[in-house]
Amino acid sequence: MKIFIELPTWLGDTVMVTPAINNLINFYEDLEITLIGSFIAIETLKNHPKVVKTYVIEKNYFYLYKTINSSGKFDIFFSFRGSFRSKFIKFFVSSARKYQFEKFLYTTGHQVEKYNNFVNNSLQISTSASNLTVHKNNKNNKKNKNNKNKLLGINPGASYGSAKRWYPKQFANVATDLSNHYDIIIFGGPEEKDIAEDIERYLIKNGVNNYQNLAAKTTITELLDQISSLDLFVTGDSGPMHLAAAFQIPTVTIFGPTNHKETSQWMNQKSVIVKKNLVCQPCMKRKCPLKHHDCMKQIQASEVLNELKRLN
Numbered sequence: 001m002k003i004f005i006e007l008p009t010w011l012g013d014t015v016m017v018t019p020a021i022n023n024l025i026n027f028y029e030d031l032e033i034t035l036i037g038s039f040i041a042i043e044t045l046k047n048h049p050k051v052v053k054t055y056v057i058e059k060n061y062f063y064l065y066k067t068i069n070s071s072g073k074f075d076i077f078f079s080f081r082g083s084f085r086s087k088f089i090k091f092f093v094s095s096a097r098k099y100q101f102e103k104f105l106y107t108t109g110h111q112v113e114k115y116n117n118f119v120n121n122s123l124q125i126s127t128s129a130s131n132l133t134v135h136k137n138n139k140n141n142k143k144n145k146n147n148k149n150k151l152l153g154i155n156p157g158a159s160y161g162s163a164k165r166w167y168p169k170q171f172a173n174v175a176t177d178l179s180n181h182y183d184i185i186i187f188g189g190p191e192e193k194d195i196a197e198d199i200e201r202y203l204i205k206n207g208v209n210n211y212q213n214l215a216a217k218t219t220i221t222e223l224l225d226q227i228s229s230l231d232l233f234v235t236g237d238s239g240p241m242h243l244a245a246a247f248q249i250p251t252v253t254i255f256g257p258t259n260h261k262e263t264s265q266w267m268n269q270k271s272v273i274v275k276k277n278l279v280c281q282p283c284m285k286r287k288c289p290l291k292h293h294d295c296m297k298q299i300q301a302s303e304v305l306n307e308l309k310r311l312n
Helices: 011-016 018-027 039-045 061-070 084-092 111-123 168-178 190-205 220-228 239-246 301-311
Strands: 002-006 032-037 051-056 073-079 094-100 150-155 182-186 211-213 232-236 251-254 271-274
Touching (some): 002 018, 011 018, 011 039, 018 032, 018 111, 039 051, 039 220, 061 084, 073 084, 084 094, 150 168, 150 239, 168 301, 232 239, 232 301, 239 251, 251 301, 271 301
Parallel strands (some): 002 032, 002 073, 032 051, 150 182, 232 251, 251 271
16 A cells, blocks of 8 residues: 655644554555655654655656656555645645545644544444654654753744743753753754854853754754653743654643643643743734733743652
8 A cells, every 4th residue: 555645834834743644554455655754854754764755845847746646656646735735746746546635624623633533433433542652763762861960951942933932041050950960952954043142141140051052953853863862841832842742752831822721732741830820821923913922921930840840
């Protein structure tokens, strides 16, 4: 059985789609999977043992057509996106059966369940969503034994928008309090470089020197290795948060404008959410429409530390 899968664009959604892929794997025997998706999505799932080939989506439609046309024939095609580009892929891919995820058909439940229900409905089955599954490169599958202390990861960024971001000083206060027992790793993409540097400045001011600032410095492969090696993680609602859930890392997640019922960590046994219950939550806006950002501003480092110490 040959299956062609178009992955979601973002890191977090790509991780959250893995139970739906597991559903497909459990349903079919002798499965071969070909993936197409964003560079981030492909890098995240390329090491899956059932994946035989991957394609990074071309933005140019002519080259995208050439890629699809040369990819071969498939028994079934699943797209976990609903964009025009996805419809283009669906139209031209050579497959006996084709299914495409449409957001308006799946409006309730966790995002993991939405993706999994899409597969269930397509195959007319009723399988519950399993754990998140991300496979690392086996060559890098070793925990760093050079650290005398345990590792605390802090992830201040969120690609969705500034409303999801907690404050650098608060992150630094959490890290400072735990720095005698944990070495600190600051994570983030290129867009989070400034906020990571702000945290670094606060740490230096607080006399903390056992930290690494890896913002904008890691590949996806390196990010997988680093997050899977953590002992504790503090993060906003973000892609790395879902990676931590896949690796069952004890995590405190700070939620503001987004809906924790839809995008919180899935099936992480040591996962805690810190959030306020304001009447304006969840607004689902990239920037605070009320200009006060109280959903994040009211969360103090002491609240996060209390939860971290309970997880430890």
